[in-house]
Amino acid sequence: MIVFDLKCSKGHTFEDWFGSTQEYESMKEMGELECPQCGDSDVTKGLMAPAVAVSSPSDAPSCSADPGGTPGCGMGGCGGGMCGFE
């Protein structure tokens, strides 16, 4: 599964999940993609976001899973110092 940032011709942005880029292409081809805000089917693909949750700092899954010292933690990867890494 991959998530795409999509944007309609009116500038609304939203995300949608697809099984593959090909699935996205065929849905677009069939006009099955539409903006949830205005129903516009002229939707274009923006940046492809990898399937990682970086939008929610409270999750910090990689850090809390390895409190002993995840390499990224020292670099502020955890934000709130959840790793106990000084």
Ligand SMILES: [Zn+2]
């Ligand atoms: Zn729209």
